[in-house]
Amino acid sequence: MAQQKALILPKPLGSFEVGEKPIPSPGPGDLLVRVESAGLQPLEWKIQKNEHGLSKFAEPYPAVLGVDIAGTVEAVGEGVTRFAKGDRVLTQGHVVPDKAGFQQYTLADTDFTTKIPVGLSFDEASTLPSSAISAAFGLYNPLPRGAGLTPPWEAGGREKHAGKPILIFGGSSSVGQLVIQFAKLSGLSPIITTASPHNAPLLKSLGATHVVDRSLSPAAAIAGITSAPLTLIYDAVSFGETQHAAWRLLAPGGVLVVTLPPVFDVEEGKSEGKTAMQVFGIAHAPLPGQRESAKTFFAALEDLLKKGEIKPNPVRVLPGGLNAIPEGLQELEEGRVSGQKLVVHPHETQ
Ligand SMILES: NC(=O)c1ccc[n+]([C@@H]2O[C@H](COP(=O)([O-])OP(=O)(O)OC[C@H]3O[C@@H](n4cnc5c(N)ncnc54)[C@H](OP(=O)(O)O)[C@@H]3O)[C@@H](O)[C@H]2O)c1
Known part of the structure; x- marks a missing residue:
């Protein structure tokens, strides 16, 4: 099975480590996305540090985090008609190892995925899903x-x-x-x-x-x-x-x-x-009506982005790929990020 690099959190309160894991295959309704840009957000340091008891959100461990994702569709699962190989997409991932952003390839749920319009970069698009x-x-x-x-x-x-x-x-x-x-x-x-x-x-x-x-x-x-x-x-x-x-x-x-x-x-x-x-801005959260509301929202977002009515956050790309994430999360925890979204390129990982 083909392997990829991923940032793995081995256990609650553990340290992040870059490791290898298999590239998953898309099931019915899923996309396999090559992650070009992954945005960082406070949720990730909070899971690692168990702030607000959030460690359990990523169970079972070892976990892969990262929910703000932009990339290229590499393959589509059975029944997928709205997306095709080569499409540029943004998607909200989940803290489930095969559906998270801090790795080189991830599965994406088509209901929570939007095509990226011309003129918006992968870095910019990755600032958007969760916010x-x-x-x-x-x-x-x-x-x-x-x-x-x-x-x-x-x-x-x-x-x-x-x-x-x-x-x-x-x-x-x-x-x-x-x-x-x-x-x-x-x-x-x-x-x-x-x-x-x-x-x-x-x-x-x-x-x-x-x-x-x-x-x-x-x-x-x-x-x-x-x-x-x-x-x-x-x-x-x-x-x-x-x-x-x-x-x-x-x-x-x-x-x-x-x-x-x-x-x-x-x-x-x-x-x-x-x-x-x-607010619970997590499309995958098992709350009543959440999936339907999120599906409607991601469908509407495509048009808002195309018309330029919703703009991304200013971006600061951290060099070093997945290895840069722990330091970036530290910056977020210490309140050193102002008006910007930190973004990494998983394929730059050495
Ligand atoms: N419930 C959910 O579904 C959900 C979803 C996403 C995020 N969140 C949570 O929402 C919060 C915001 O997330 P984020 O990613 O948007 O944060 P962020 O971009 O990392 O926030 C950084 C910003 O916070 C501002 N800030 C810090 N202290 C402030 C204060 N006392 N008053 C006003 N502004 C202040 C800073 O403003 P200046 O630099 O201008 O001073 C800075 O630009 C986090 O706690 C996150 O965990 C929850």
Whole structure:
């Protein structure tokens, strides 16, 4: 059986090692994808370090991680008609050894795969799967799995929410950049976000109307921007301090979307009609309706990318292929990545 290089996590709390494993064969409905670019995200260091008890997410070990994938279709499984050998695709993988991105070849589920339009590189495409689905699910899934807005890909969804403000904590994060762009497509206004000032030009180019220095008190800054009630807040970074600030700022009847488990007292705001929900931007998660919602989303994404209405994160490619991933994850853990997505090329692995 042909072999490939993969970054293997042998056990929970173990160290990553580059090793060899067989190239899998695509089953019915699957694609075999040559991974050209793999994006890194905080989930991977959290699994390795068992943050929030996430080690068990990758069971059984040895595990292969990496869910943000762009590459070329190498072969198609039985029954696949939408994709063909040679197509350039992005796909959200899974932390299952044959479906993960930190290796040279992976299996992809066609329902969670989108063709990459001309003009978008593999590196750029690999920044999108998890951040785009997390942004969209948080805004558009029905309550209690999202804020219940009408998605822009549905009839009448474009700019439907004109005049409704949104506050986004962490607009320069990978997820935050996508929330800004979907908010713009939905007509939300003003689009206020917190970030370091050096990221303001990027975030304004994506659709933010106001960028508030994240080292300042958001309440004071927002009071000077809008007097409309803040009934929609998306905390893309969801640190303790941002979650508490967001929950306090949320107006009665409002919805707060968080990307990590809530650290505030969710019950406390119920008498005012406040709702908080944690988004699950993982297509493969075994939740009710998740597969159907993810399938609809990845189908809609193709058109949004083709029209240039959704743009990727700025990319920083780490040299060294799979060997570069542990250092990249360390950078993410230490908060040293700003406004960029770290990407590796698995076929550069020595
Ligand atoms: N629930 C889900 O399905 C799901 C999916 C994806 C991600 N996540 C989680 O969502 C979080 C974000 O992931 P990501 O990949 O988007 O992160 P990321 O791109 O690595 O985040 C880096 C950014 O965080 C910003 N930041 C740091 N502290 C901040 C603060 N106090 N206020 C505002 N911004 C701050 C930085 O902004 P500046 O440089 O501008 O200061 C930086 O640009 C992570 O915790 C991740 O695990 C959850």
